[in-house]
Amino acid sequence: MKFLLVKLNHIGDTLIMTPTIHAIREAYPDARIDVVVRKGCEGILEGNPDIDNVFTIARPEKGKRSLPQGLKESLKLLSSVAFRRYDYAFDLSNSDRAKLIIALSFAKRRGINRWHAKLGWKKYLFTDFSDYAWGKHHQVLKDFNTVKEILDFSLEPGPLRISTQAIDALALKQRFALVEKPYIVIHPTSRWSFKEWEVSRWREVIDFLAKQGYEIIITCGPDPREIDTAETLAKGFSNVKLTRGKTTLRELGVLIENARLFIGVDTVAMHIAAAVDTPVVALFGPSSEWSWSPWQVPYRLVLGDCPCKISRKFTCDKSKLLPCMESIKTSEILQAVNDLMKETTET
Template sequence: MRSILVVVTRQIGDVLLTTPLIRAARQRWPGAAIDVLGFQGTLGMLKGNPDVRQCITTPPRLGLAGGWGLARALWNRYDLALVADIGDRAHLIGWVAARGRAGILPARNGSNWWKKGLLQHVVIAAGDLGETHVVQEKLALLSPWMDVRGLHPEVVPPPPAALPAALQARLAPGHVVVHAPSMWPYKQWPPEHFGALIAGLAAAGRQVVLTGGPSEADRRLVASLLAAAPAGQAIDAGLLDFSQLVSLLAGSALYIGPDTSVSHLAAACGIPVLAIFGPTNPQRWAPWPSGGEAPARPIRFVRRSAQQRAGSVTVLQDERDCVPCGKAGCEDHRLSRSDCLPSIRPERVTSQALQMLEDSRA
């Protein structure tokens, strides 16, 4: 293979979790040119990635003219397309772009019949309640060309970049990074719970650094949480790019956050991570631990456990029988509530965080 296109038309976290596939392809074909195609605004996690030659962005909505232009630009340019998404458009792009194709399909879908006809190798997605982590599922795209069972998947973060001088000057040794915002309400741990967590960490003498995106909702939530701790013990990291965020995370003693892309990035940085999960299945979506050398035992998360740990990552869940439901909250839509998240009390999270800080120091 001299040229490979990886198609990942998903969100930012999905792009980051595709880097083990990209790294494995680079190991299999060291001289190949590897490009990645994804939606505009989602490929920032690949900035500076040594395994990627070029990032190709496309709008989420192409239209007829845009689709035709993209098809002409990509036509038969690659030897192999690795389609790391189940969507129809992703598979059409793979068919247009490459002579050989491997792709992921859902277990049941009305369009599977024609997608299978376009692929030389098919990986069936385990689904939201499946037992296969998405990192391992994506790696299976390479199974015709290499034995992926013995690989130690490595999520590759962007290279670090210098923090703003004003932020660097305010950071205290042993600070804890807390990411409170979630893109969707059904993944949002209550803001008042975050406030109690921050107060507990500050009472234990820890500085808390709050991160969030540029949206008005993120900025408003971060600003509201600053009052949970005495002046200087809770600070707003401001707007950082992913490389600066890597520097902030790498210098911290602990990261705490929900099911979000920043939690995956923190795990890739190798620091202790405490992830708060609601309806999402950690067997599929838990932050993938970083580790350098292969662990003595394969990384495994279970579907439900009040507390579980793999490597540097600890996941907390509610103990009710419906967890995880694998749905978009109790009402199964993006603006839904998730009753399992408020039930994870801040005292429990604070206690676990302080224990992890003590274990890390020891």
């Protein structure tokens, strides 16, 4: 059997697809499983034993690539998947480019979730449909049940999966000058700044944890704005280390895997924490926690009141701290940390 899964979203969405991939591998141990993701997302799947090939397609954002480069990469991808005689191909992102890839794969059976998809004439590109109503369910279940309904297997989704075995944990700790005592990872930034929290309140959290004897490592992406935020948070603290965005996704996984706790906003680092089974305290404002909460790991959510996310009609200025994130109090984070620490220590 040959399978093709296409998901052209972001890094976190790519990681969220891994329980579905693993279930296919369990149901069809000898299958070939190929995956297509956006360029830049492939690192989260590196070393995943459930996948045979990861193909990438150029990012669609303007300024990320030139037209000739985009055409060259698209043609290279299509030459990789076309006429491979896949038995099944699934569009898990409901995007036009994904549909084109699915169509040109000429797979025998081509599947998509049509609930809320507004396919129109594009439905004729597919042979199989899932009607799983995912609106109030986790995104893991959206992917998983779309495939499950079409393949008709009896498995249930397991944890998120990231391969960290090949990374030297000791060398990584030494690289960031982590001493041999419990440490906590804080990931305060996101590529979308409207998901972030007040810097002064993060410093209150760091001060509290430092006084408890914990070492802290602040992780972030490579964007200069995120690095600047992390450096501002660390000022004046002797036991705070910074990655400055200089880790691969798998290295980030190892740092989080060896931490006592992860605290952060809704971003890929939070999902990596779930994948490596590190307890999570997550701050959610405009994000839909029912869709994006940490999957199959002990966690606490601290929610900022956001009526907009129910209707999906956001009216706030996203260039600055959103009222829902501003409404989260430091005391709520500290209470969540204490409760989760107690729960995971007892168990």
